Amino acid sequence: MKLRFYLLDVTYEIVGREPHIIMWGIDEEGNRIVLRDRSFRPYFYAILDENTNASEVKHRIQRLSKPRSPIISVNEVAKNYFGEQVKALRITTVIPETVREYREEVKRIQGVRDVLEADIRFSMRYIIDHQLVPCGWHVVEVEQIPLSPQYKNRVSAEYLVKSPPQPLSVEEIKPPSLRILAFDIEVYSKQGSPRPDRDPVIIISVMNDKGEVKIFEAEGYNDRKVIQGFVDYILEYDPDIIVGYNSNRFDWPYLVERAKYLGIRLDVGRRKDSTPTTSVYGHVSIAGRLNVDLYDFAEEIHEIKVKSLENVADYLGVMKKSERILIEWYQIPEYWDDPKKRELLLKYAEDDVRSTYGLSEKFLPFAMQLSMITGLPLDQVGAASVGFRLEWYLMRSAYLYNELIPNRVERPYEPYTGAIVLEPKRGVHENIAVLDFSSMYPNIMIKYNVGPDTLVRDPSICEQYGCWKAPEVGHRFRKEPPGFFKKVLETLLKLRKEVRSKMKEYPVDSVEYRILDERQRALKVLANAAYGYMGWVGARWYCREGAEAVTAWGRQTIKKAIEIARSLGLKVIYGDTDSLFVTYDEAKIKEFIRRVEQELGFEIKVDKIYRRVFFTEAKKRYAGLLEDGRIDIVGFEAVRGDWTEIAKEVQERIVEIILGKGNTKEAIEYVRKVIKELREGKIPLEKLIIWKTLSKKIEEYGVDAPHVVAAKRMIEAGYQVSKGDKIGYVIVKGSGKLSSRAYPYFMVKPSDVDFNYYIDHQVIPAALRILGYFGITEKQLKATVSGQKSLFDFFAKK
DNA sequence: GCGAAAGAGATACCC
DNA sequence: ACGGGTATCTCTTTCGCG
Numbered sequence A: 001m002k003l004r005f006y007l008l009d010v011t012y013e014i015v016g017r018e019p020h021i022i023m024w025g026i027d028e029e030g031n032r033i034v035l036r037d038r039s040f041r042p043y044f045y046a047i048l049d050e051n052t053n054a055s056e057v058k059h060r061i062q063r064l065s066k067p068r069s070p071i072i073s074v075n076e077v078a079k080n081y082f083g084e085q086v087k088a089l090r091i092t093t094v095i096p097e098t099v100r101e102y103r104e105e106v107k108r109i110q111g112v113r114d115v116l117e118a119d120i121r122f123s124m125r126y127i128i129d130h131q132l133v134p135c136g137w138h139v140v141e142v143e144q145i146p147l148s149p150q151y152k153n154r155v156s157a158e159y160l161v162k163s164p165p166q167p168l169s170v171e172e173i174k175p176p177s178l179r180i181l182a183f184d185i186e187v188y189s190k191q192g193s194p195r196p197d198r199d200p201v202i203i204i205s206v207m208n209d210k211g212e213v214k215i216f217e218a219e220g221y222n223d224r225k226v227i228q229g230f231v232d233y234i235l236e237y238d239p240d241i242i243v244g245y246n247s248n249r250f251d252w253p254y255l256v257e258r259a260k261y262l263g264i265r266l267d268v269g270r271r272k273d274s275t276p277t278t279s280v281y282g283h284v285s286i287a288g289r290l291n292v293d294l295y296d297f298a299e300e301i302h303e304i305k306v307k308s309l310e311n312v313a314d315y316l317g318v319m320k321k322s323e324r325i326l327i328e329w330y331q332i333p334e335y336w337d338d339p340k341k342r343e344l345l346l347k348y349a350e351d352d353v354r355s356t357y358g359l360s361e362k363f364l365p366f367a368m369q370l371s372m373i374t375g376l377p378l379d380q381v382g383a384a385s386v387g388f389r390l391e392w393y394l395m396r397s398a399y400l401y402n403e404l405i406p407n408r409v410e411r412p413y414e415p416y417t418g419a420i421v422l423e424p425k426r427g428v429h430e431n432i433a434v435l436d437f438s439s440m441y442p443n444i445m446i447k448y449n450v451g452p453d454t455l456v457r458d459p460s461i462c463e464q465y466g467c468w469k470a471p472e473v474g475h476r477f478r479k480e481p482p483g484f485f486k487k488v489l490e491t492l493l494k495l496r497k498e499v500r501s502k503m504k505e506y507p508v509d510s511v512e513y514r515i516l517d518e519r520q521r522a523l524k525v526l527a528n529a530a531y532g533y534m535g536w537v538g539a540r541w542y543c544r545e546g547a548e549a550v551t552a553w554g555r556q557t558i559k560k561a562i563e564i565a566r567s568l569g570l571k572v573i574y575g576d577t578d579s580l581f582v583t584y585d586e587a588k589i590k591e592f593i594r595r596v597e598q599e600l601g602f603e604i605k606v607d608k609i610y611r612r613v614f615f616t617e618a619k620k621r622y623a624g625l626l627e628d629g630r631i632d633i634v635g636f637e638a639v640r641g642d643w644t645e646i647a648k649e650v651q652e653r654i655v656e657i658i659l660g661k662g663n664t665k666e667a668i669e670y671v672r673k674v675i676k677e678l679r680e681g682k683i684p685l686e687k688l689i690i691w692k693t694l695s696k697k698i699e700e701y702g703v704d705a706p707h708v709v710a711a712k713r714m715i716e717a718g719y720q721v722s723k724g725d726k727i728g729y730v731i732v733k734g735s736g737k738l739s740s741r742a743y744p745y746f747m748v749k750p751s752d753v754d755f756n757y758y759i760d761h762q763v764i765p766a767a768l769r770i771l772g773y774f775g776i777t778e779k780q781l782k783a784t785v786s787g788q789k790s791l792f793d794f795f796a797k798k
Numbered sequence B: 001g002c003g004a005a006a007g008a009g010a011t012a013c014c015c
Numbered sequence C: 001a002c003g004g005g006t007a008t009c010t011c012t013t014t015c016g017c018g
Helices: A054-063 A096-107 A122-129 A224-237 A247-262 A309-315 A329-337 A339-374 A386-400 A440-447 A460-465 A484-503 A511-534 A544-567 A586-600 A645-660 A664-679 A706-716 A755-774 A778-782 A791-797
Strands: A002-015 A018-027 A032-037 A043-048 A073-081 A084-092 A112-116 A137-145 A157-167 A180-187 A201-208 A213-217 A241-244 A290-293 A427-437 A467-469 A476-478 A572-576 A579-583 A604-615 A622-626 A631-634 A690-693 A726-731 A742-744
Touching: A002 A032, A002 A122, A002 A157, A018 A122, A018 A157, A032 A137, A043 A054, A043 A073, A043 A096, A054 A073, A054 A084, A096 A112, A122 A386, A180 A224, A180 A247, A180 A339, A201 A224, A201 A247, A201 A339, A213 A224, A213 A339, A224 A247, A241 A247, A241 A339, A247 A290, A290 A339, A309 A339, A329 A339, A339 A386, A339 A511, A386 A484, A386 A511, A427 A544, A427 A586, A440 A484, A440 A511, A440 A544, A460 A467, A460 A476, A484 A511, A511 A544, A544 A572, A544 A579, A544 A586, A572 A604, A579 A586, A579 A604, A586 A604, A604 A645, A622 A645, A631 A645, A645 A664, A645 A755, A664 A755, A664 A778, A690 A706, A706 A726, A706 A742, A755 A778
Parallel strands: A032 A157, A180 A241, A241 A290
Antiparallel strands: A002 A018, A002 A137, A018 A032, A043 A084, A043 A112, A073 A084, A137 A157, A180 A201, A201 A213, A427 A579, A427 A604, A467 A476, A572 A579, A604 A622, A622 A631, A690 A726, A726 A742
16 A cells, blocks of 8 residues: 655664664654565675776675675675766675674775775665655555554554655645654752752653643652653653753753663653663654754854853743743752742743743754755754764765765864955945855855866866866866766755745745745755865865865955956955955946856845944954944954953943944943943843853863863862853952952852953953044043042052 | 063854 | 864963063
């Protein structure tokens, strides 16, 4: 029978001595099902040296066969490898785990140049080879089989696959009605970071797609029923997708450990007796369900500096901070122990899970599109970095083009020259247009056929086919035939164009429009990642010369554009990589755009127009007033996460005053007022916290930077800090190095704060960065409102 | 031996 | 665990003077 189904996840299991591909899915009636394919076998390739007798190697390989997992076949196949046609041997065996062993043995055989595609997980191999689309619909020829107790799957039906599924994702873009469950845990820990062998899970809050919210609560410090209640709830509701916030790194590992300690089985999957396990890219895998950590997607929003759940929910309009209960993590015990405050903690847990659910509505549609395009199951696609996401798309494409997938090899890092940044014309400029090249690097890669397979090492080849030669660096690329990256990028851009035109068929507020919009975004993200990927030493398709050539062509292109602009009498104020800031003269700009497209062959567009824009002498930093009255601040302290809120607030306000009214006096008065408030201790502590990321393990630091010292104090107090954590610290009164006065913010009393530091090293520098240009000095800012210096200043200087 | 200057290390930004 | 270019902070070492 034929069956249409929506694919959630692909795994495999060994039954007897046979690998079974397991597909978790949903049929058209909404039944949760399992599809079992017994016919797929793991394989890899060997490519041979020239003049090697293939049949002899073939025989040698066959002789390696072991009964435990025999080599079923060794077939000679024609493949492409870095633009060359090669003959390869495809070696097929039975048990996926034995591929690695065979690979090592085959590698040692004389005449074998390399062994390829032996490091691709069996379930991903299946997805690639059948071009399956996770989070997409398929049709498959199946035969129903009884729900055997041996398989222990919590589904409505099981099917045996007769012939592999075929994707239907083009016709059918809407998912079925999916059951989604958001959850969040609160842990009681009085001394430092929570430890599963000591600290109970006091609250687990859940919310599902029907809007149902449930709060599981511990009895005092006994958390057995909380965890058991949560497990039962999952099994009863049977969600397809489970979402959490930081759940891969905290909630799930904690629950697993805690349950182990309590002797509770965290049996939450669709496969009986399975527990969540940490797997590839650090994601937590739950059998038959898609466990998604929304933090992974929040990480990509650069506008949010401290990516706490409440900040992200606030930023995305999911739940405003002002409309929810806020409790700091270190206050949890206090709220739990006080009967009057406990209600608030429960409400806080509810707000957290509502926020988490809200975030899933923001992120899942994009994640699902990314999953469909790259072929990575939804639970992995978020956890995978941009480079790996693109790489899976490339691997998928390679299969279609009959290209062998290169191995991941360790290489030394080799730097190369990047883009141009122009020296800005300092000062305030009126009416400035910002022009951007559209997708500059992807288009360079396409135009000049850049990639590892088109790179020409022997220039004599160019006489025959013709080559593009990169300026400055001289790398050459074959003009024909189109290389791997060119084909992939053209496909991505073509698909995006198609999606964007299809969007027009739907109302802006329709489900279809949203899906297509997320799809075109995902396609763009992947296309834009190609250049960076090519220059990444960890990439399978690494090509330093290619990346170096792309930036060289980029530099040439923008230089030529500047020439054209100047020849038209447009003044160039600034530019960075693919953008130019020029005087806004409509007619000339129109002509400029036309000439750039004609002479350079790249599209350039007006991105925005500043009524007024301000530059200091520094590159990558400016502030502009847009036509609609909004203010853009780029690069300055106001947009940096490692400056205090108060300094950023002051700088932002100054920019508003200066660009809006041009009134320096008002700006000075404002700064003085803030300084006065700081002296009087009227600025709340939250606005004085400096947040800095710990970019390596604490013991690896050679110098005692303030955030490192603050982190060490946290460790001393029993908190765990790890690489990647953001440390929030405050500078307290005292003498000596700044770092010796840096304390974690939650250990500081407001009266200990060194307001002089905040005046001299935060507010004044941030204010002067802008006001300094207008001739205003530190002295002017520090004078008190009444105009005289205080005794404090006198002593502070001494 | 001392203070200033230069260098090193670190972080977060821009595109 | 996608690229290089850039500004700017704090800590540490070196420099220049005498």
